Amino acid sequence: KQEVTQIPAALSVPEGENLVLNCSFTDSAIYNLQWFRQDPGKGLTSLLLIQSSQREQTSGRLNASLDKSSGRSTLYIAASQPGDSATYLCAVWADTDKLIFGTGTRLQVFP
Amino acid sequence: ETGVTQSPTHLIKTRGQQVTLRCSSQSGHNTVSWYQQALGQGPQFIFQYYREEENGRGNFPPRFSGLQFPNYSSELNVNALELDDSALYLCASSPYRGSEKLFFGSGTQLSVL
Numbered sequence: 562k563q564e565v566t567q568i569p570a571a572l573s574v575p576e577g578e579n580l581v582l583n584c585s586f587t588d589s590a591i592y593n594l595q596w597f598r599q600d601p602g603k604g605l606t607s608l609l610l611i612q613s614s615q616r617e618q619t620s621g622r623l624n625a626s627l628d629k630s631s632g633r634s635t636l637y638i639a640a641s642q643p644g645d646s647a648t649y650l651c652a653v654w655a656d657t658d659k660l661i662f663g664t665g666t667r668l669q670v671f672p
Numbered sequence: 673e674t675g676v677t678q679s680p681t682h683l684i685k686t687r688g689q690q691v692t693l694r695c696s697s698q699s700g701h702n703t704v705s706w707y708q709q710a711l712g713q714g715p716q717f718i719f720q721y722y723r724e725e726e727n728g729r730g731n732f733p734p735r736f737s738g739l740q741f742p743n744y745s746s747e748l749n750v751n752a753l754e755l756d757d758s759a760l761y762l763c764a765s766s767p768y769r770g771s772e773k774l775f776f777g778s779g780t781q782l783s784v785l
Contacts, residue, residue, distance in 0.1 A: 565714070593772055604676070604762055604776030605715070650714055657770040658705070658728040662714030 567663035582636040584651030592654035599648045676777035693748040695763030704746040709760040722769045
């Protein structure tokens with residue numbers, strides 16, 4: 562049974578710091594891996610999708626890496642801003658129709 | 673804005689009652705997935721509907737059921753509510769089955785007392 566774990570559960574940093582959020586999964590037979598952002602009272606917004614054949618994806622200040630063999634992914638946020646404050650969820654596509662989510666990392670960036 | 677709307681935004685029910693949650697898909701999307709997110713947890717897959725048929729189901733009992741209509745909007749029905757059903761229920765639409773492009777609604781917060 563696929564399980565997704567995220568560390569740390571919560572993180573509070575001053576503005577401008579570079580951050581690394583970690584995600585691990587137990588079964589390396591995944592289709593793809595996706596990082597989402599969730600703001601309070603709102604749904605999920607997709608940040609980055611890494612295909613199973615890829616090693617990383619970048620979008621602006623965000624960079625996500627994937628190491629299937631070790632069952633790990635990291636989300637790197639450069640030069641953090643208060644607007645980055647949110648919960649970040651890692652999810653793996655266990656098949657083509659179902660996402661399995663981690664419990665998330667709650668990030669607070671203070672000025 | 674994702675174009676996926678859910679109603680109602682908040683709901684309070686008592687144990688044993690039945691509830692219906694609604695989701696309007698983004699225009700052109702024929703696939704809808706429902707997820708349950710308990711407080712402090714990640715979302716859990718309930719089921720997916722594609723062209724009005726259930727296309728996959730997570731580890732949820734039969735009292736969780738759904739419908740998809742010809743216009744691809746969807747309903748989630750939960751019978752015999754239990755306290756543990758209290759959660760945020762998220763709907764996500766995608767343009768076709770197997771697409772990784774999921775667009776989530778803001779969710780319905782259900783409280784069971």
